[in-house]
Amino acid sequence: MIQFLLNREPCRIERLDPNLTVLRWLRERRGRTGSKEGCASGDCGACTVVVGERLVDETGAERLRYRAINACIALLSSLHGKQLLTVEDLQQGDHLHSVQQAMVDCHGSQCGFCTPGFVMSLFALSKNAAGFDREEACAALSGNLCRCTGYRPILAAAEQALGQAQADSFAARETEILAQLAAIAAQDAPQLDDGAARCLLPRDLAELADLYAANPQARLLAGGTDLALEITQQHRRLPLLIQLGQVAELQTMRIEEATLDIGAAVPLTDCAPVLAADYPDFGALLARFAATQIRNQATLGGNLGNASPIGDGAPLLLALGASLLLRQGARQRLLPLEDFFLDYRVTALQPGEFIERILVPRPQPGHHFRAFKVTKRLDDDISAVCAAVHLHLDGGLVREARIAFGGMAAIPKRASQCEQALIGRPWAESAVERAASALEQDFSPLDDLRASRAYRLRVAQNLLRKTWLELSQPDLPTRVTDHV
Secondary structure, X not given: OEXXXXXXXXXXXXXXXXXXXXXXXXXXXXXXXXXXXXXXXXXXXXXXXXXXXXXXXXXXXXXXXXXXXXXXHOEHHHHXXXXXXXXXHOOEOOEOOHHHHHHHHOOOOOOOOOHHHHHHHHHHHHHHOOOOXXXXXXXXXXXXXXXXXXXXXXXXXXXXXXXXXXXXXXXXXXXXXXXXXXXXXXXXXXXXXXXXXXXXXXXXXXXXXXXXXXXXXXXXXXXXXXXXXHHHOOOOOOXXXXXXXXXXXXXXXXXXXXXXXXXXXXXXXXXXXXXXXXXXXXXXXXXXXXXXXXXXXXXXXXXXXXXXOOOOHHHHHHHHOOEEEEEEOOEEEEEEHHXXXXXXXXXXXXXXXXEEEEEEEOOOOOEEEEEEEEOOOOOOOOOOEEEEEEEEEXXXXXXXEEEEEEOOOOOXXXXXXXXXXXXXXXXXXXXXXXXXXHHHHHOOOOOOOOOOHHHHHHHHHHHHHHHHHHHHOOOOOOOOOOOO
């Protein structure tokens, strides 16, 4: 049985298909039709709901954290131990919630199909922001698409709602909700089963390791933003899932002297500021990794384990020399990330083995890191080419070079010939041109709907040239960290 709160209502579910999404459960089982299905892939935001989670800080103090997610690609098992809020929950007695009222006052709705999703994104923003900031509001709404009103009145609604923040029933009942969620957390061995499919929810790392070793055919479910597409887009039914949401050890981060130690199930929203503090380009690229709702669900470990050749995390971590701590039962092993990807969506993971932690070296003097993402549109899009360049420059010479690309081959990989054309040579335009030419030996990209082979190769070469310009002329006014 899994348990969660639908606003204040306890929900206890034992026999139900674990392939069921939160959106389908809301609409088909509970009659809550405010949340809409627009794309079933996490792109449009019409299905946006808000999840409240119980957080305990280092002092033992508890609070609720509210985050917007896409209900269309969130599986029901991910709600265990959490509070689910939909647009139907926001009304405050006889009055609209302040974010709903702002949408009315500012004429932020026309056809109304997308409106509940916008309202829920604004609600989550109101719970996490100190006041109105236009950039924060744009980021929070970047995963919500409107095809008739345009965004000016919606941003005006955000300004009104956040500029005139009002206390609501959710703040008043926080202590009550925290107590209910704490009681759920004490439950033994949660799982979801309908007789034909099961979802297991291990409570700690040891239990996860044992379960996966005994059931290596199971699919691991962290954020599920890609895995769920097999259900919603390919109409598959996954017979055995292992949900990682209760494994606290996978959701921790440690900032050590030489290493950033990131749990495999840390959401991108949480690891982004930690990575950005050491590597600003990494943070800037993650800000363009899908939308807020996706980043609230997706995990760095899932992005790597999925082994997509266009996954944005892999080339950046390859260039930084990251390693993976893998676990199989009680056995652990450390594997350089460059040895992890073997073929298209094939990795070095053995049966029953999973990613436990990602270890990222911290910056060293003389080291320079640049990351670039080239897409058809700036935000919320898949890379045609993702590039990462990590150089150690000393006395005008390139002492070390790690250059990696996504979208250029069947796997994310380093450009070894390009690197060798730079190492030991002066950091000069002539060396960069030789390295750019060497990329033709490293990659023979495919033509597909995102880009042609010739375009990808030319872009990769130009990004190397751009790196040279930025590092050799750091005062150039064209220096940006978002690239299209």
